[in-house]
Amino acid sequence: MTTSQGYFIRPAQMSDLDGLYTLSILTGTGFTSLQPDRDFLTRMLVKSTAAFRDPDPMGSQSFLLIMEALETGQVVGCASVKTGVGDDSFMCADFELIGREGLPVSSEEDFISLRMARTLTGLTEVGSLFLHPEHRASGAGRFLARSRYMLMATRPDVFCHPIVAQLRGVCDSEGNSPFYDAVWAERLGASYDRTDRLLARHGAGYLLDGFEGLDVSLGDLQPQARETIGQPHPTSAGALRLLMQEGFSPSTLIDLSDGGPIVMAETAQLTCMQAALPVEATASGLSGTEDTAMLVMPEFPDFCAYVGPVSAPSTDLVACPELFLNTLRERDFQADNLLLSTSSALTFRSANKHTAAGTQLHA
Template identity: 35%
Template sequence: MLIVRAARRTDIDAFVQLAKEAGTGFTSLAVPPEALEARLAKSEAAFASPGTKQTEDTYQLMLEDSETGRVVGCSAVKAMVGVSKPYWDFKILTLAQHSVEADRRFDMDAMMLVNDFAGATEVGTLFVSEAGRGTGAGRLVAQSRYLLIAAGRERFGEKVLAELRGVVHDDGSSPFYDAVSRPFFRMDFAEADKLSASTDNQFILDLGPQHLIYLDLLPKAVQDVVGKTHKDGAGALRLLEWEGFHYNRYVDIFDGGPLVSAWTEQIRTLNESRAVTARAASVAGGVSGIVSTDRVDNFRTCQTQAMIDGDVVGLPYETMQALDLQDGERARFWRR
């Protein structure tokens, strides 16, 4: 059984391995092992906190094979971004050009550096290793983030965003970065990526473009990747769109990948899930779905079969055990 659970400090070795597998361009994992270790410690403290209001805590989740104990994936929820550390993106604007004398009327797109998502919650760091793919694991990890938000609604913002990796070649180069951002930052893509993940992003304010960048002046090959996701992120984008996220012409300043967002209460999994009472039961011919502990501390989710009777959900003993649920305890269920 695959379960998604709150990360622990003891996950460090598995976390480092996942970061290596993710490769160049996966910004949130492009940090040294000691930074990953610090992230686990802070996440563990966040899950254990009372959580009466929104803070800048990050909740790290791990995908685990319950039979082997092996961690095969991860994801995270940043409760609040863009406040103490600006959340920079390029916003694409359309400028209307018109001249009566020249008898010309056309539009031009331009990018502007902005921090428009201050106070929003971000879902990200979604990665499943080769060992966990092809089992519906990616969807389970993705949906678990919204069940976590539902379990501690007061901890998270009114809007949720996700930034997807843009087009990055196998050699680690980014056509968008090389044409747009490198002239400003004067460093390799990998170095800029690591600085963005490990610092307060002051270097972006110090060195980034202060004026509009006209897309029409960029090479056609670069224009074609603006707002496009990396081939390995196509599935993640489809899941986000299924949840109700939309692309509103914001892109990452380094690889040009798309940023999508949604109002929290309109996210499909969160909106369709409901609080239930969990009961151990013999389940045969029931419905399928995802069940989670409806609490932030020791948060866990998994896919399961269930019998529904009003607000009571009957779950197999193995599911109850995997989630550390007691008979009669409050849980949350999303029906597939």
């Protein structure tokens, strides 16, 4: 299912609880940051609304974005940005990949063991990226992911640290993780699903208390477990590709519980921030030949974005559905100070010139 009028991305509200819960049911085991639990999601929404209301450059906060179908208002996706990761009581821990010299190495290099350590302290984390399966064919997932980086550009004082993304590792349809079974099942006496839920609610502090510094030799792991190290869950493979295309690189870490990949980037490396164009939007009927793109209102806390069909009459003017412009008007926003973000070269058509989008703009 797709929507011909496109999608609207905005900060989450408490009224999104029902829609977010319906979405969370679809995530499956191992999606740590979007648990199908109303209390968990309520706390998530409370934290996000507080963060947008009162951002703290020195604090640990969580900013949740919601994607809804413009025509129906249905919540179809979400994505988040967390600042000051691990600086509060919600500790982060992962496994470092250790090379033959006893030092951390990238997942692209040879490593012989894993070492558990408290990690990622103070970084900015992007996560909770999920799009309803019926809307994935629209290509909206790329822009939902990208909206987090465009949000970060509105407040560089708040989102000023290196960025990290942790992706769900390999597990089967019944919630069994080869990596978890090999490393943790006997040590913890708990299932992967239960441990995953505990980590989502309480952080890794309770594991650090008993296992910080734990070394796991690759030789002690079964081949099935070794093969999943640094590999994403099949449903996360697309998200990993998008991250790498945006400028993320492999790190020396893997996820603590399921061995999933962890990638990192500096804000200045992100390609979407370098290629956004300032434009004005005008209403236009849809011919069915338009490119899919994202129009961003780069304001904080009033950040919002449109994802859907766009045409470009000139280098500083884009045409989009009237429904999006009406949504802006309802929020007392103007359509003359937007940023255009595309997935490929979008051709601007005018009487005398054809220009591809891609002018440098450090938002």
